[in-house]
Amino acid sequence: MADLWRTVSERHVELLNALGQHIEISLIALVLAVIIAIPLAVWVQTHPKVAAVLLQVTGVLQTIPSLALLGLLIPFVGIGTVPAIIALVVYALLPIFQNTYIGLQDIDPSYEEAADAFGMSRLRKLFKVELPIALPVILSGVRTAMVLIIGTATLAALIGAGGLGTFILLGIDRNDASLTLMGALAAALLAIVFSWLLNLLQKVNWKLSVSVVGIVLLGFAGTQVYNWATAPKETITIAGKLGSEPDILISMYKELIQKADPDVKVTLKPNFGQTSFLYNALRTDKINIYPEFSGTVLESLTKPTAAQQKQVAAGKNNYPLAQQLLAKQGLRYLKPMAYNNTYALVVKASFAKRYQLKTISDLAKIAPSIRAGFDLEFIDRQDGYKGIKQKYGLQFKVDSMDPSLRYQALDRGQINLTDGYTTDAQLRQYHLVALKDDKGLFPIYRGAPLMRNSFAKHHPHLVTALNKLANHITEKQMQDMNYAVSVRREKAATVAHRYLVRHGLLKEAR
Structure with missing residues (x-):
């Protein structure tokens, strides 16, 4: 707990910025989902077959893994907040559409008959009778969507959209539980606060609810315009x-x-x-x-x-x-730096000593007993696992895992071989050995600004x-x-x- 408070104290400015980004993405996605889902649910009241299809479609959309959806969107809309918002809208459609449709369908027919008896038009009946009666159910769907959006928005950090997911990814990458916990707790608290606010709006007059939401959105829009107007020239x-x-x-x-x-x-x-x-x-x-x-x-x-x-x-x-x-x-591609940050196959020093491993070729004698953990990019590269199979004739039992987790798995004995880079701090941190690439598989990796x-x-x-x-x-x-940042936890x-x-x-x- 002491580490958590220290981390919050040191990074409170970054935390507030990430919180603002998270709220911005979440609110935009929620408003767009409401604008799409509620009118659609109103329209399909007289088209039950279309409603059934749309319920199925929105249900299927919600089952698409978020990372897969983000990956599919990148070629069309690029990186950043746009694909993140689109993905969040897709996930929020089902609860809002479903609750609006059900809320309107479950209205007592006697209210509908009374409205017709008073000669109300279709539009007047919708706003004066149907929506006010269905509002609690609709807001319940909006609340569910809001919580879903806030939780899923943590993945926006993977495509440069920022938000609280940045701390979660950073904590995993640097094996810093306090960073991960800070991001996760902030996201959870944000979801609770917004859920409470929407629940509060559900209990007051619907006109007041709409007014409050409108004021919040206008304030948010005004802030964005001000930031745009006062931004530096470049x-x-x-x-x-x-x-x-x-x-x-x-x-x-x-x-x-x-x-x-x-x-x-x-x-x-x-x-x-x-x-x-x-x-x-x-x-x-x-x-x-x-x-x-x-x-x-x-x-x-x-x-x-x-x-x-x-x-x-x-x-x-x-x-x-x-x-x-x-x-x-x-x-x-500008001029490169001096060091060669090439790939390496890495084992624990004790493991290398036990089996007298110095080169990648030495792995041949224990290949059947090797359990490797490689990241997905390394598995699919010709200068990665594909090349190892072709050039060295080696095949292992391989688990795919996130790059930030593979060294921890190696240290805990869950795997006994992984991929790494020659400049990784973990080689020093966990007392690891990078096996010599004796057949020259890995090319030179010289870094430069692109x-x-x-x-x-x-x-x-x-x-x-x-x-x-x-x-x-x-x-x-x-x-x-790298050691100073990853292990000593100094700021980059x-x-x-x-x-x-x-x-x-x-x-x-x-």
Whole structure:
């Protein structure tokens, strides 16, 4: 509990920002779901067959896994709040539509007859009789949808939409239970508060309820307009993949950019997600810069010919080819850092000693007893598990797991082999050994800022600033910085600033 309070105290500003993002996404999704579902439910009152179909459709939509739905939306609407809101609206439709339909269907026929006897029009009867009577049931559906939205909105952090899910992902990635608990508790409390408010509105006059909701929405809209009007002339968005290392790198980018141009606002989106999310976000102008590695460029983002692949066989400098192929896509790949953050197969030091394991080839003698835990991206890559099967002739019993959990599983003995990177702090933290890639499967992974060519042309001074990192940072230095963030729980920005100052890349203000 003491750790939780300390974390809340240290990160209260970040928590408030994430809370605001979470509320914004949730309210927009709820309003859109209400606007769609309630009129639709009113219309189908006289079309029972259509109502049955729509109930089935909304029910099926709610069964689609949220991550799958987000992934399906990315090619069409990009990354960020838009796909998150669309997904949340999809999940909220069923309870609102179903409760509105049932609430209107269950109205006592005598009330309908009385309204008809008074000569009320269809529209007047709806607003004066039917909706007021069905309102408690409708609001119950809205309340259910609100709780569902707030809970599901934590996944918005996976595609750069922010919210309280950021802390949950960060806590899992860094094995920090207090961060995860802070995000989860904040989301739960938010759901309780909104549920209570909607329950309160259910007990008062429906006109007053609508007025209160309208005032809240107008206030929210006014705040958004004010923020838009007072925003700085230019905002540069820098995103990073999951993990402490991308978090450190984007913090360095931010400091270097702000030093070069103090007038721009730099927004960081850490723990943005997998490579495909970031790449699509960059191509669709949702973000401006993110750190990428040459091996990933050639394996996942471009299609080198067979001849080009032979030229950059494992162990050879593949950065020039990566830069060349990205240029054809209208992207600028800046100068790379010194370290090679390549893949590695990792085991516990005690396990390596027991079976005399030094190279990946040594695993052949115990392959049947190996239980591996790899992340999904590694399993599906030619320079990952596919390549291990082809080049080394090795096959293991493999469990797929989130990258942030695999080292913990290895430490607890739930698996005895996993994939990692040569700069991972966990190698030091858990006393692990990276087996030598004796057949040269893994290519070189040199990292550098990636941006659109148009952005680079309009910001040559920022390109110059970011190129200061070229040929800096060794593998040991990166591993030490990762250790400081992941294990010692220092802030990534603090670690990044310390490195820049110590190595003369940034002058500390006096």
